[in-house]
Amino acid sequence: MESTAAILLRKRTFSDTSLIVSWCTESLGCIQTVAKGARRAKSPFAGKLDLFFEAEIQIARSRKSSLHTLTEVVLRNAFAGIRRNYLRTQTAAYFVELVEICTERDHHEPELFALLRRAFGYLDANDPVLRAVSHFETELARIAGVHDAKTLKNDPAFALGNLFGKLPLSRTPLLKTLAAGNKDKK
Numbered sequence: 001m002e003s004t005a006a007i008l009l010r011k012r013t014f015s016d017t018s019l020i021v022s023w024c025t026e027s028l029g030c031i032q033t034v035a036k037g038a039r040r041a042k043s044p045f046a047g048k049l050d051l052f053f054e055a056e057i058q059i060a061r062s063r064k065s066s067l068h069t070l071t072e073v074v075l076r077n078a079f080a081g082i083r084r085n086y087l088r089t090q091t092a093a094y095f096v097e098l099v100e101i102c103t104e105r106d107h108h109e110p111e112l113f114a115l116l117r118r119a120f121g122y123l124d125a126n127d128p129v130l131r132a133v134s135h136f137e138t139e140l141a142r143i144a145g146v147h148d149a150k151t152l153k154n155d156p157a158f159a160l161g162n163l164f165g166k167l168p169l170s171r172t173p174l175l176k177t178l179a180a181g182n183k184d185k186k
Contacts, residue, residue: 006057009096029107033070048073081124091128097168111143130178
């Protein structure tokens with residue numbers, strides 16, 4: 001058994017009673033777990049597995065695949081403020097998509113977890129702005145080793161897109177909405 005702090009990135013149905021849950025963890029990298037029985041009414045996971053939740057998780061590593069078994073979840077931070085408006089949720093979802101594109105399974109990168117935790121903390125308390133999205137992209141590009149703000153003048157999102165072959169499709173509508181919001185405030 002291994003324990004680590006984790007942020008829930010994605011969940012999907014695995015069977016009538018179970019879920020596959022993707023996590024960004026502090027000590028194990030981005031991993032996938034199966035939450036057996038999570039869809040049952042009296043599951044020990046009830047109310048603990050929702051998007052963007054930060055939790056302390058315990059897993060049993062699989063020897064045969066990259067799908068580990070989730071054994072325990074202790075909710076640490078629900079980041080409820082992210083659900084207060086659609087724009088916050090949309091921005092958090094973009095951050096998750098970007099992390100999923102830019103990371104390999106089971107690659108340990110504690111800086112990535114810390115970046116996502118800070119970003120969700122920001123979105124929990126504040127409405128997103130273009131500068132926050134740009135900062136997240138810049139930091140992610142730095143962690144990925146494709147952008148150094150002091151020596152490179154190129155766009156960090158462009159560098160990430162070149163390295164990983166794509167950027168999330170949700171980026172363009174998000175940036176347009178944020179830019180329109182900035183014009184409304186002026």
